[in-house]
Amino acid sequence: MIFLLSVLSLLVCQAVLSPISNDAIFQYVDDHKDEFVQRLKDWVAVESDSSDPTKRDLVNNMMQITKDFILKLGGSVEMAEVGEQELQSGKKIPLPPVILAEIGNDTNKPTVCFYGHVDVQPANKADGWLTEPYTLVEKDGNLYGRGSSDDKGQVLALLHAVEAVNTIGLPVNVKFIIEGMEEVGSNGLDKLVEEKKDTFLSNVDYIVVTDTPWLSKKPGITYGARGNCYFFIEVQGARRDLHSGGFGGTVYEAMSDLIYLLDTLVDAKGHIRIPGIYDGVVPLTEKEIKLYKDLEFKLDELQADTGVTRFLHDTKEELLMYRWRYPSLSIHGIEGAFSGSGTKTVIPAKVIGKFSIRQVPNMNPSVVEKQVVDYLESKFSERKSPNKMKVSMIIGAKPWLADMNEPQYVAARKAVKRVFNTDADMIRAGGTIPIAKNFEEVLKKSVMLLGIGGPDDAPHGQNEKISMYNYIEGTKLYASFLQELASQKAP
Amino acid sequence: MIFLLSVLSLLVCQAVLSPISNDAIFQYVDDHKDEFVQRLKDWVAVESDSSDPTKRDLVNNMMQITKDFILKLGGSVEMAEVGEQELQSGKKIPLPPVILAEIGNDTNKPTVCFYGHVDVQPANKADGWLTEPYTLVEKDGNLYGRGSSDDKGQVLALLHAVEAVNTIGLPVNVKFIIEGMEEVGSNGLDKLVEEKKDTFLSNVDYIVVTDTPWLSKKPGITYGARGNCYFFIEVQGARRDLHSGGFGGTVYEAMSDLIYLLDTLVDAKGHIRIPGIYDGVVPLTEKEIKLYKDLEFKLDELQADTGVTRFLHDTKEELLMYRWRYPSLSIHGIEGAFSGSGTKTVIPAKVIGKFSIRQVPNMNPSVVEKQVVDYLESKFSERKSPNKMKVSMIIGAKPWLADMNEPQYVAARKAVKRVFNTDADMIRAGGTIPIAKNFEEVLKKSVMLLGIGGPDDAPHGQNEKISMYNYIEGTKLYASFLQELASQKAP
Numbered sequence: 012m013i014f015l016l017s018v019l020s021l022l023v024c025q026a027v028l029s030p031i032s033n034d035a036i037f038q039y040v041d042d043h044k045d046e047f048v049q050r051l052k053d054w055v056a057v058e059s060d061s062s063d064p065t066k067r068d069l070v071n072n073m074m075q076i077t078k079d080f081i082l083k084l085g086g087s088v089e090m091a092e093v094g095e096q097e098l099q100s101g102k103k104i105p106l107p108p109v110i111l112a113e114i115g116n117d118t119n120k121p122t123v124c125f126y127g128h129v130d131v132q133p134a135n136k137a138d139g140w141l142t143e144p145y146t147l148v149e150k151d152g153n154l155y156g157r158g159s160s161d162d163k164g165q166v167l168a169l170l171h172a173v174e175a176v177n178t179i180g181l182p183v184n185v186k187f188i189i190e191g192m193e194e195v196g197s198n199g200l201d202k203l204v205e206e207k208k209d210t211f212l213s214n215v216d217y218i219v220v221t222d223t224p225w226l227s228k229k230p231g232i233t234y235g236a237r238g239n240c241y242f243f244i245e246v247q248g249a250r251r252d253l254h255s256g257g258f259g260g261t262v263y264e265a266m267s268d269l270i271y272l273l274d275t276l277v278d279a280k281g282h283i284r285i286p287g288i289y290d291g292v293v294p295l296t297e298k299e300i301k302l303y304k305d306l307e308f309k310l311d312e313l314q315a316d317t318g319v320t321r322f323l324h325d326t327k328e329e330l331l332m333y334r335w336r337y338p339s340l341s342i343h344g345i346e347g348a349f350s351g352s353g354t355k356t357v358i359p360a361k362v363i364g365k366f367s368i369r370q371v372p373n374m375n376p377s378v379v380e381k382q383v384v385d386y387l388e389s390k391f392s393e394r395k396s397p398n399k400m401k402v403s404m405i406i407g408a409k410p411w412l413a414d415m416n417e418p419q420y421v422a423a424r425k426a427v428k429r430v431f432n433t434d435a436d437m438i439r440a441g442g443t444i445p446i447a448k449n450f451e452e453v454l455k456k457s458v459m460l461l462g463i464g465g466p467d468d469a470p471h472g473q474n475e476k477i478s479m480y481n482y483i484e485g486t487k488l489y490a491s492f493l494q495e496l497a498s499q500k501a502p
Numbered sequence: 503m504i505f506l507l508s509v510l511s512l513l514v515c516q517a518v519l520s521p522i523s524n525d526a527i528f529q530y531v532d533d534h535k536d537e538f539v540q541r542l543k544d545w546v547a548v549e550s551d552s553s554d555p556t557k558r559d560l561v562n563n564m565m566q567i568t569k570d571f572i573l574k575l576g577g578s579v580e581m582a583e584v585g586e587q588e589l590q591s592g593k594k595i596p597l598p599p600v601i602l603a604e605i606g607n608d609t610n611k612p613t614v615c616f617y618g619h620v621d622v623q624p625a626n627k628a629d630g631w632l633t634e635p636y637t638l639v640e641k642d643g644n645l646y647g648r649g650s651s652d653d654k655g656q657v658l659a660l661l662h663a664v665e666a667v668n669t670i671g672l673p674v675n676v677k678f679i680i681e682g683m684e685e686v687g688s689n690g691l692d693k694l695v696e697e698k699k700d701t702f703l704s705n706v707d708y709i710v711v712t713d714t715p716w717l718s719k720k721p722g723i724t725y726g727a728r729g730n731c732y733f734f735i736e737v738q739g740a741r742r743d744l745h746s747g748g749f750g751g752t753v754y755e756a757m758s759d760l761i762y763l764l765d766t767l768v769d770a771k772g773h774i775r776i777p778g779i780y781d782g783v784v785p786l787t788e789k790e791i792k793l794y795k796d797l798e799f800k801l802d803e804l805q806a807d808t809g810v811t812r813f814l815h816d817t818k819e820e821l822l823m824y825r826w827r828y829p830s831l832s833i834h835g836i837e838g839a840f841s842g843s844g845t846k847t848v849i850p851a852k853v854i855g856k857f858s859i860r861q862v863p864n865m866n867p868s869v870v871e872k873q874v875v876d877y878l879e880s881k882f883s884e885r886k887s888p889n890k891m892k893v894s895m896i897i898g899a900k901p902w903l904a905d906m907n908e909p910q911y912v913a914a915r916k917a918v919k920r921v922f923n924t925d926a927d928m929i930r931a932g933g934t935i936p937i938a939k940n941f942e943e944v945l946k947k948s949v950m951l952l953g954i955g956g957p958d959d960a961p962h963g964q965n966e967k968i969s970m971y972n973y974i975e976g977t978k979l980y981a982s983f984l985q986e987l988a989s990q991k992a993p
Contacts, residue, residue: 471745
């Protein structure tokens with residue numbers, strides 16, 4: 012009886028208080044803006060580059076800082092160990108622990124689990140940064156620094172939203188999964204989710220990933236993401252680098268073989284040449300075409316932002332389809348060749364070409380792997396080079412697609428309407444959120460990407476930033492979402 | 503009268519004393535071995551990498567150390583300023599001065615001018631060095647370190663030879679030109695030689711370059727070298743690096759354009775695809791074929807040394823012809839793409855492909871430049887990419903070929919016979935000694951390459967070394983050559 016009454020009074024109070032509490036919460040966010048920016052500065056300063064094993068201590072340090080902040084917010088935190096990483100050298104080092112945290116444990120409330128990451132992509136000032144990448148700099152309404160948008164800024168906005176809402180009490184139970192290996196494929200996370208599905212994750216109703224940008228200045232809610240199969244092609248010629256004077260014209264050069272192989276992958280128009288690669292792509296429907304027509308997106312703004320003079324496709328619809336629902340192949344670089352400025356007359360002994368294929372439903376990484384390996388081995392065999400060639404798939408992350416009518420999507424649309432007074436764009440990510448697919452497969456629950464990154468934040472590029480507007484209003488978006496979610500029917 | 507007598511007595515003394523003085527000189531070299539190795543250690547420790555403008559102070563420091571040592575040997579030294587270097591950024595920095603030095607100024611003696619350099623190629627332990635590249639390490643009869651062979655070790659062997667011979671008086675006048683920009687194209691040197699041809703260089707009878715390896719363990723004398731045209735292909739796509747998730751499949755990728763262009767340059771068998779490139783190559787003669795048959799050279803030893811399983815050519819003669827008398831094209835690397843270990847999902851904005859063409863008589867760098875630029879522009883135009891592409895020739899060094907019957911060649915062959923009790927191999931360099939061609943053109947004097955590097959020294963590669971045998975016996979070779987040269991008829 013007491014139980015029923017308290018539930019009823021909670022529902023009544025919420026219905027009445029919601030607008031007022033939103034105002035108070037929004038005020039709290041505005042009042043704490045400087046503090047929130049300072050915390051982002053502190054987080055960006057930690058060079059938690061997960062791709063570089065020599066920086067593993069900094070990733071671990073970043074995990075500890077995150078843990079401490081969640082404890083300060085009143086959460087309980089488990090640092091889950093997820094095993095070891097085997098380096099190319101054969102050496103093994105521990106993976107960073109994954110944070111499993113929760114605030115609130117009321118069985119009468121729905122439980123939302125947020126996922127984010129606090130590791131970052133590599134960044135060097137010499138690559139073309141205008142500021143030090145690991146020093147957050149505020150300029151013209153933007154906050155520049157590696158991880159400011161991807162994903163430290165978004166994780167912090169969420170945590171600050173929880174802090175703000177908690178001033179009047181959280182209307183839902185909140186859980187967090189925060190990791191430090193996202194940028195290199197979330198090593199160990201799939202296994203952890205599987206292990207925790209009947210314990211830490213057993214009562215989760217919704218999963219929200221906070222690692223995605225909007226399509227425009229208008230807020231977007233993301234219901235799909237492409238997968239990523241990342242490949243290394245290693246070609247080994249001589250045992251050591253050779254002088255091009257003494258050996259040019261006499262040896263089969265590994266670099267020349269690699270360049271040939273890389274050039275067989277994709278044509279000038281971005282069409283992937285690997286046989287069968289498009290077989291798994293789901294056909295385009297009329298309903299889908301309609302969805303693309305409604306999106307707010309301007310090619311000329313994207314041109315102005317990137318400096319690209321001409322895209323591969325001429326219409327908004329086509330461009331977004333090729334970003335979201337068709338696969339793509341990008342060549343990222345070569346390890347082992349001369350990469351400095353100036354000149355060096357070397358014939359590199361061993362070179363590793365790096366490329367990745369973003370795949371879409373219903374492509375399968377293991378099928379893609381076989382197609383790529385078979386194709387490159389056949390091409391290399393045609394070349395009749397005595398050098399050694401090896402193709403390996405280093406990352407094989409699946410694509411993901413959700414049902415956008417699930418309750419948490421409705422709550423997110425309402426929160427967008429409340430904070431920004433506009434309808435949300437329903438979008439997909441061209442990039443990869445491996446955990447989204449995994450959550451869906453293992454927990455059989457609805458997954459949603461509710462990010463606050465801007466379309467021109469340049470995650471993974473030089474001069475990554477988040478706008479002050481997105482960082483602060485995005486904090487309010489998460490706060491509103493927590494409240495709207497409480498008023499939705501259980502899934 | 504006094505004059506004539508003294509000349510006569512000198513000639514008599516030399517004829518009689520030559521073997522004895524050689525023994526004494528050789529003994530001096532053996533007695534000072536530890537000191538000579540220590541000096542090489544000191545020189546290798548200076549990271550005089552001329553390709554990296556940030557290390558210019560270290561190159562200048564190396565020039566100063568060299569000057570001080572020549573002064574100590576009793577020479578007079580001028581540090582000739584040769585102007586400025588314009589960096590890619592547009593900034594200008596001073597070039598290292600060139601050492602013009604002389605020991606002895608007797609108009610009755612022939613004058614030999616030695617050329618060498620004390621700058622080095624880049625070297626990083628991480629590239630695969632087993633020892634610190636700038637710390638000379640003695641192991642199994644070898645001295646490992648960057649510059650140990652190319653060219654600090656050879657310059658020091660020469661200076662130590664002068665020191666040794668000078669204990670009984672130099673029979674010839676000796677001059678030195680020692681520079682610090684050889685590895686990047688000897689900037690400013692051509693102009694200096696031109697300026698000094700009627701002053702410092704006016705009385706030079708012979709030019710000897712001390713920057714070349716032997717073909718085998720048998721001493722070799724070099725009478726030709728290939729030239730080098732070094733090219734940058736710059737492709738610019740977007741204004742900044744892009745994320746392959748957000749942009750893969752929608753932009754014309756600069757890296758993909760560059761890979762395509764690089765793949766048009768050379769086929770699997772090393773044949774250069776640029777139209778007209780072979781037009782200038784001098785036809786092979788019967789006499790030349792005979793010369794190649796006599797050389798001491800074993801393919802299996804080269805295989806054992808390099809780990810190459812199969813060369814582009816199956817016979818000794820063919821392999822050496824393709825090393826020495828035919829052009830070759832090598833792709834060295836790419837600047838601006840991802841080159842680290844691990845994974846990075848970047849679409850690089852601007853990439854610079856680096857390759858070079860070793861050319862042979864009678865190819866002309868300015869013709870090669872036009873052929874390459876025209877070809878690549880035509881290929882890029884066929885691709886119809888909206889990206890910006892620019893081809894630049896960064897180095898354009900000519901090939902060189904001498905008459906091996908000149909007196910200094912005869913003296914060198916006698917010196918080889920005396921020190922090593924064997925006939926010298928008459929060889930060519932696959933690499934480039936730009937100064938050789940320039941000396942010949944400007945001074946109209948015979949140029950010879952008398953080096954002491956071993957065939958497996960790995961100049962420009964990892965674990966560069968010189969053998970203790972070559973370093974010390976090579977010192978004796980230079981000492982003998984100075985004496986033999988005095989007994990040759992004037993050219």
